[in-house]
Each structure stands twice: as C-alpha cells, then as structure tokens.
Amino acid sequence: MLEELKPHEVFRWFEEITRIPHCSYKEEKLSSFLVEFAKERKLEWYQDEKKNVIIKKRASKGKEKAPAVILQGHMDMVCEKLADSNHNFDTDPLELAIEEDWLRANNTTLGGDDGIAVSYMLAILDSGEIQHGPLECLFTTSEEMGMEGAFAVTKEHLEGKYLFNIDGEVEGDLLVGCSGGIVITSTHPIEKEKVLGEAKSFRLKLQGLEGGHSGQEIHKSRGNSIKCIGRILYSEVENLRILSLKGGSKHNAIPTNSEAEFLLLGENTEEVLEKIHQKAEEIRKEYSVSDPNFEITIESWRL
Ligand SMILES: [Zn+2]
Known part of the structure; x- marks a missing residue:
C-alpha cells in the first residue's frame, strides 16, 4: 500500500513492521524478525536478554577506514486505540491509511515513533548501493517505558564512537543532547481506621x-x-476518609482521568458535600480554557 511513498525501501520496511506486533514490553516478534533479517543476509548480529538487537554491516569498498557509526532507534511503539475499536495489538496488523500528506492508522496509533527508525536502518542494511563505513545498527526495546532496553545495552558489542539516535521530533534537524525524564517510586505509610457510626x-x-x-x-x-483530585479531596480533609484512589495511565502522559471513593463522616454531610462540589467547580472553571471537556462527577453509592 505504501509503494508510492519515498524513499520506497524505507516505507516497504515500515509497512512490513506494521504487520508485526511491537507494543512496549511485547517486542519479541519484532526482535526475532530482526534476527532472521540478519541471518538471511549473513550479517553479524547479537540479541540480549532484553531483546535489544545489534546488526553489523561491513563498510562499502573503499570506506573501510571510516570510523564505525552506530545508528539507533527503538522497536517498541505506544499502543493506543479508540475506545470503540476491537483491534488486538498482540495479533492484528495495523490498518494503514494515507490522507493527503499524512500516513496514519485507522483507529490505532501508527508507531511512526519509532518504526521509521527501524525502517531506515533495515533499508540501509539491506541496500547494496548506499555507500557507508562500518555500520552498527542498534534496535532497543521498551523505550517508551523509560528506556529499559537501552539501559541493558553494554559497550562490549559496539565499537563505534559516533551514535545517531533516530527518534527526533523535527524533520531535518539534528540535535545534540536530549530531554530528560525521571521515574520516582514513592511509598507512603497509610493509617487505616475503623469508621464508627454513620458514614x-x-x-x-x-x-x-x-x-x-x-x-x-x-x-x-x-x-x-x-x-x-488531590486538591478536591484535601479541601475537606477533616470529615473525609479515602477508600480508594487511582489516576493516570502512563509515566510520560499528563493524566487525563482519576477516580476516588471516599466516606463522609459526621453529621452535616450535606453541607460538606456541597463544599466539595464547590471546590470541584472552582477547579473545573480554572481549566475551562485549556481543558474545555473537563468533567467532574460525584455520585453516592452504597458500601
Ligand atoms: Zn520514540
């Protein structure tokens, strides 16, 4: 379907990849595919226990003296689909669509990040025409989960001193450096209490x-x-006890949803509930420009 797109070889590989499941933490199939690719072409390869793959290709004639270059991209994609889609990311190929200048997938994410890097590397490894020095293509896993694959890569299988990471945001720009991120696990002791009387x-x-x-x-x-949700719950901390609390889905996404179950103690629950409603409304209004579809609901339920 993508035969019209250029560079042809790159998009041929990209289409091939969209037929192989490769969500974060589920890269085994794509990882094995890369190993098979290397074996078929008699290229040197290495696969580690995190399923990262390195494929090496010797320099073109006359380029043997050039310094070895590492090309790197990640295998995994963020798998998201529309709420009413029954696409199964573990088995189904993505459904591609071309719309004007855009290549996209129907009802799911496309995996352009970072499938395009994998495709470029495969096209170069597969080519008999492109001139290059010694090449080391490094395909990493679980990048979207905090670069877990990359952390497991050790230098003993790589010789290159130059590494090009193919996972940028702006076409045509080369960046020196990288944005950073940090994952924090924080544990807090909780105090449980028996609720006496009506709640x-x-x-x-x-x-x-x-x-x-x-x-x-x-x-x-x-x-x-x-x-x-923290602000709402904290606003009536005296009379409120939390039963459950959850929110967010990914460490690198601004959380869109959250949910809590709570009890109201004491006599004037109506009054306290009214104050919680007011707080919720105040917060909703605060975000009415940036988040026009923000909705806060409070419903009573029986324990
Ligand atoms: Zn990426």
Whole structure:
C-alpha cells in the first residue's frame, strides 16, 4: 500500500513492521524478525536478554577506514486505540491509511515513533548501493517505558564512537543532547481506621482532560487529573476518609482521568458535600480554557 511513498525501501520496511506486533514490553516478534533479517543476509548480529538487537554491516569498498557509526532507534511503539475499536495489538496488523500528506492508522496509533527508525536502518542494511563505513545498527526495546532496553545495552558489542539516535521530533534537524525524564517510586505509610457510626460513601470521577505528552505539552498549562483530585479531596480533609484512589495511565502522559471513593463522616454531610462540589467547580472553571471537556462527577453509592 505504501509503494508510492519515498524513499520506497524505507516505507516497504515500515509497512512490513506494521504487520508485526511491537507494543512496549511485547517486542519479541519484532526482535526475532530482526534476527532472521540478519541471518538471511549473513550479517553479524547479537540479541540480549532484553531483546535489544545489534546488526553489523561491513563498510562499502573503499570506506573501510571510516570510523564505525552506530545508528539507533527503538522497536517498541505506544499502543493506543479508540475506545470503540476491537483491534488486538498482540495479533492484528495495523490498518494503514494515507490522507493527503499524512500516513496514519485507522483507529490505532501508527508507531511512526519509532518504526521509521527501524525502517531506515533495515533499508540501509539491506541496500547494496548506499555507500557507508562500518555500520552498527542498534534496535532497543521498551523505550517508551523509560528506556529499559537501552539501559541493558553494554559497550562490549559496539565499537563505534559516533551514535545517531533516530527518534527526533523535527524533520531535518539534528540535535545534540536530549530531554530528560525521571521515574520516582514513592511509598507512603497509610493509617487505616475503623469508621464508627454513620458514614456516607461517594465516588468522585475526573475525566475529559486534554492530557498530552509530559515533555512536549507541559508548557500548555493543561490540568493534571491527579493533582486536581488531590486538591478536591484535601479541601475537606477533616470529615473525609479515602477508600480508594487511582489516576493516570502512563509515566510520560499528563493524566487525563482519576477516580476516588471516599466516606463522609459526621453529621452535616450535606453541607460538606456541597463544599466539595464547590471546590470541584472552582477547579473545573480554572481549566475551562485549556481543558474545555473537563468533567467532574460525584455520585453516592452504597458500601
Ligand atoms: Zn520514540
């Protein structure tokens, strides 16, 4: 389907990759595909226990003295689909569509990040015409989960001193350096208490926030549903006890949803509930420009 797109070889490989499942943590099939690719072409290869793959190709004639160059990209893609799609990322090929200047997938993410890097590397490794020095193509896994594959790569299988990472944002730009990220696991002791007497139970739901990438869209002042729910719950801390609390789905996405179940203690629960509603409304209004579809609901339920 992509035969019209240029460079032809790159998009031929890209299409091939969209037929092989490769969500983060589920790269085995693509990793094995790369190993088979190398074996068929008698290229030197190495696969580690994290399923990272290195494929080496000797220099073209006359380029043997050039310094070895490492090309690198990640195998895994972010797998997201529309709520009503029954696409199975573990088995189904992506359904591609070309719309004007854009290549996209129907109902799912495309995996352009970073399938295009894998495709470029395969096209170069497969080519008998492109002139190059000694090449080392490094395909890493679980990048989207915090570069887990890359952390497991050791230098003993690589000789190149120059590494080109093919995972940029702006076409035609080469960057020196990288944005950073940090994953923090924080553990807090909780105090459980027996609720004596009457208590009313409620479910608080925040949804419809715009979300977005925690790096690329952080300057847009969009609401973070975890922070917002914290503000609501904390506003009536005296009379409120939390039963459950959850929010967010990915470490590199601004959380769009969160949910809590809580109890209201004491006599004037109506009054306290009214105050919680007011707080929720105040927060919703705060984000009415950045997050016009932000919705906060509070419903009562029976324990
Ligand atoms: Zn990427």
